[in-house]
Amino acid sequence: MNKQIVLIRAVILIVTxxxxxxxxxxxxxxxxxxxxxxxxxxxxxxxxHSYPDLLEHLLLTLREILVAYAMAxxxxxxxxxxxxxxxxxxxxxxxxxxxxxxxxxxxxYPSLMLFFGLDAASKIAFGFLLGFFPITLAVLAxxxxxxxxxxVVARAFGADGVTAFRKVTLPAxxxxxxxxxxxxxxxxxxxxxxxxxxGSKSGMGSLINHAYGxxxxxxYIALVVVTLILIVGSDAVAALLERRAQRWTE
Amino acid sequence: MPSxxxxxxxxxxxxxxxxxxxxxxxxxxxxxxADPATVNETVRVRVVQLLSVAALLVAWEAVARAGWVDPxxxxxxxxxxxxxxxxxxxxxxxxxxxxxxxxxxxxxxxxIGVGGGILLGSVRPLRQAVNPFVIALYGMPKILxxxxxxxxxxxxxxxxxxxxxxxxxxxxLVLVTGAVRDxxxxxxTVARAFGARRWQLYxxVVLPAIVPTVLAGMRLxxxxxxxxxxxxxxxxxxxxxxxxxSSLANGFQAPELFAxxxxxxxxxxxxxxSLDALNDRLSQWxxxxx
Numbered sequence: 119m120n121k122q123i124v125l126i127r128a129v130i131l132i133v134t135x136x137x138x139x140x141x142x143x144x145x146x147x148x149x150x151x152x153x154x155x156x157x158x159x160x161x162x163x164x165x166x167h168s169y170p171d172l173l174e175h176l177l178l179t180l181r182e183i184l185v186a187y188a189m190a191x192x193x194x195x196x197x198x199x200x201x202x203x204x205x206x207x208x209x210x211x212x213x214x215x216x217x218x219x220x221x222x223x224x225x226x227y228p229s230l231m232l233f234f235g236l237d238a239a240s241k242i243a244f245g246f247l248l249g250f251f252p253i254t255l256a257v258l259a260x261x262x263x264x265x266x267x268x269x270v271v272a273r274a275f276g277a278d279g280v281t282a283f284r285k286v287t288l289p290a291x292x293x294x295x296x297x298x299x300x301x302x303x304x305x306x307x308x309x310x311x312x313x314x315x316x317g318s319k320s321g322m323g324s325l326i327n328h329a330y331g332x333x334x335x336x337x338y339i340a341l342v343v344v345t346l347i348l349i350v351g352s353d354a355v356a357a358l359l360e361r362r363a364q365r366w367t368e
Numbered sequence: 369m370p371s372x373x374x375x376x377x378x379x380x381x382x383x384x385x386x387x388x389x390x391x392x393x394x395x396x397x398x399x400x401x402a403d404p405a406t407v408n409e410t411v412r413v414r415v416v417q418l419l420s421v422a423a424l425l426v427a428w429e430a431v432a433r434a435g436w437v438d439p440x441x442x443x444x445x446x447x448x449x450x451x452x453x454x455x456x457x458x459x460x461x462x463x464x465x466x467x468x469x470x471x472x473x474x475x476x477x478x479x480i481g482v483g484g485g486i487l488l489g490s491v492r493p494l495r496q497a498v499n500p501f502v503i504a505l506y507g508m509p510k511i512l513x514x515x516x517x518x519x520x521x522x523x524x525x526x527x528x529x530x531x532x533x534x535x536x537x538x539x540x541l542v543l544v545t546g547a548v549r550d551x552x553x554x555x556x557t558v559a560r561a562f563g564a565r566r567w568q569l570y571x572x573v574v575l576p577a578i579v580p581t582v583l584a585g586m587r588l589x590x591x592x593x594x595x596x597x598x599x600x601x602x603x604x605x606x607x608x609x610x611x612x613x614s615s616l617a618n619g620f621q622a623p624e625l626f627a628x629x630x631x632x633x634x635x636x637x638x639x640x641x642s643l644d645a646l647n648d649r650l651s652q653w654x655x656x657x658x
Contacts, residue, residue, distance in 0.1 A: 126497040149519055206409070210416035220640035221633045222595035224602065224610075228617035229629055233441055312511045316602055316614075323511075330515035342512045349509060 151335050159336035160343055168337050169325055172344075179310060179321040180348070182238050186245030187306040194250050194302060198257020212258055219251045224312065231317060241313035241321065249306030256298020260291025296363040300356045307349055322348070443623040448630070451623035459612055459628045463635060466597050466609040469525055473532035474593040480533070481540025481589065482582055486574070488541070489548020502545075506538040511599065518604055528605065532596030539592060540585035547581035548574060583647045590643060594636055 135153050142152030151159075162168045169175070201208045201215075227244050234240035264287050272282040314323020322345045329338035425445050431437055432444030439447070452459075488495045488502070514531055521527040551574055559573050601610025609632050616625040 123493075123496045126493075127500060130497060130501070206412060206416065209409070209413045210420070214417060214421075217637050217641070218633075220591060221636050222591055222598055224595055224598050225613060225629050225632045225636075227602070228613040229622075229625055231614075232617045232620065232622060232625060308509045308511070311509055312599065315511050315514065316599070326512070326515060330519065333519075335516075335519065338515060345512060346508065353507070 148333055148335050151339050155336045156339045156343075160340040163337060163340040163344065168334075168340070172325070175321050175325050176344070176348070178238065179314065179323070179345075182241045182310045182314075182321065183245060183307050183352070186242045186310055187249055187303055189242070189246045190249030190253055190302050190306055191299065193246070194253025194298075195257060197250070198254045198261070201254070202258050202261035208258060208261075212255075215251065215254060215258075219255065223248050223309070224316075227313060227316060230313075236317055236319055238321075241310045241318065241323075244313040245306040245309035248309035249302040252301040252305060253298050256294050256301070257291070260294035260298075261287070263294060264290040292363055292366070296360050300353075300360050303356045304353060307352055311345065311349075439622075440620060441622055443626060447623045448626040451621075452627035452631070455612075455616075455624045455627060459609070459631050462607065462609040462612040462628075463631060465607055466594070466601065466632075467635070469528045469608065470532055470590075470593045470597045473529045473536060473596060474590055476529070476533045477536030477540060477589050477593055478586055481537045481585060482544050484537075484541050485544025485585075486548050486570070486578075488545040489551075490574070495545065495549065499545075502538070502541060506542055510535050510596070514600065514603060518600075523604060523606060528597045528600040528608070531600045532593045535596035536589040536593040539588040540582075543581050543585040543588075544578060547578040551577045580651060583643075583650065587640065587643050587647060590639060591636065594639075598632070 138150065139152040139154060142150035142155070147155060159168070163172060166172055201211050223244075226247060227240075230240045230243045230247070234243055268286050268290070269282055272286045277285065310321075311323050314321040315327055316323075318324040318327075322341065326338060326341045326345070329335070329341055428442075429444050429446060432439060432442060432447070443451070488498060510531065513534075517527050517531055521530060555573050555577070556569065559569055564572065597608065598610040598613075601608040602614045603610075605611040609628070612628055613625065613632070616628060
């Protein structure tokens with residue numbers, strides 16, 4: 119049974135790639151890029167033939183993501199806890215945050231470009247903005263999950279504020295919090311890459327744009343594959359950490 | 369056991385267990401009708417919200433007038449308001465065009481998402497075979513395929529609609545697939561035992577069961593569709609709100625840019641909040657029905 123499903127999946131993949139290969143060869147190969155052309159392009163990219171400065175762009179994108187995410191964590195945790203400590207404050211600002219979260223975030227990007235220019239700063243700002251909201255909202259939701267009676271009991275047994283937070287609040291909200299942190303990372307990554315594609319001079323997004331603009335479609339496909347590996351890798355690390363944290367709560 | 373928020377008897381005219389059920393569905397169903405203390409707090413919340421927004425605007429205006437920030441980058445709210453008057457007509461036309469594309473994409477995304485979700489959810493072998501691909505496509509940042517879509521479809525409204533549909537369809541598809549898969553098997557068995565035909569099974573059992581999920585997906589999807597259209601217009605559009613925003617940014621017209629940004633934000637907030645309100649209405653109705 120299980121083997122059968124894997125087999126069917128493999129067949130679907132092979133049929134898709136195969137028909138793509140056939141269509142790509144008969145139709146315009148600059149548009150369809152058959153797999154037989156994409157793999158050599160990937161080889162040329164990885165051996166630094168098509169883009170010799172690939173590594174610098176990759177590292178720049180990575181650095182932008184890390185800075186944006188670190189800022190989003192700091193600001194998201196800060197804002198979340200600041201809004202979460204007081205019920206009235208949380209009820210007043212929570213809906214405002216949620217309403218802003220409902221705005222398609224890309225509308226802020228032109229303003230950020232105006233502020234921060236075409237360089238890394240505007241990408242970091244956009245990644246930060248995208249990552250900030252889910253983290254803040256997760257902190258708010260997590261605090262709401264904490265059973266207030268547990269806090270009262272902890273206080274009654276003489277726990278001070280810090281101890282009560284560390285022993286009661288944090289474990290109770292960790293599950294939600296870590297989920298928010300993971301979503302925040304995914305969105306920070308997307309923010310940085312969207313920012314780069316929409317307008318930049320360096321980074322993976324700018325390379326993708328460059329290859330697309332010159333109709334170097336096989337190189338474009340190869341760049342997308344490398345970027346995807348970067349994204350999937352970062353999400354895999356986040357998933358690992360998430361599982362760690364969840365095991366720690368149990 | 370009614371929740372304490374709803375014990376004021378505001379709904380005591382109905383059959384008691386129906387009222388209880390409607391009330392135990394947080395947070396809707398009992399919001400504004402509760403006791404004076406809650407009403408009082410709601411008023412206080414609104415006051416805090418209004419005061420903070422007003423304070424923010426006043427502080428911003430003061431900072432801008434005092435010349436602490438470069439008006440080239442951070443214009444005062446009053447300047448933004450004047451700019452809104454200047455660009456109003458052009459911006460509204462752009463917004464209308466964007467909303468139209470988003471609406472077409474949205475209809476496509478909902479139809480494909482719900483239809484595909486029902487198909488994948490009810491045909492188990494198909495679901496098992498296809499699911500990893502769906503999840504992979506769902507997780508993949510769509511921006512990476514945007515240049516390719518542009519190569520295929522050129523400029524104009526088509527790439528925007530296609531890209532926005534791709535953006536919007538996956539959350540709906542994934543949610544609906546899960547909901548159909550998780551429809552209570554007992555209900556299906558009972559319906560079958562009572563001789564329901566296939567279409568009756570879908571119409572009377574599956575569809576009512578997945579309505580909340582479909583609505584949740586539609587709530588997510590609308591933002592994604594708007595986002596998709598705006599991204600394409602910013603990337604390579606010649607019309608529409610995304611193009612208006614990026615050309616204002618390129619022209620360093622900060623007051624006009626802020627005004628246009630505020631306009632799109634307000635429009636999307638209104639759309640999402642009205643979907644939320646509709647959602648609340650429908651779930652209340654479902655709660656009363658049960």
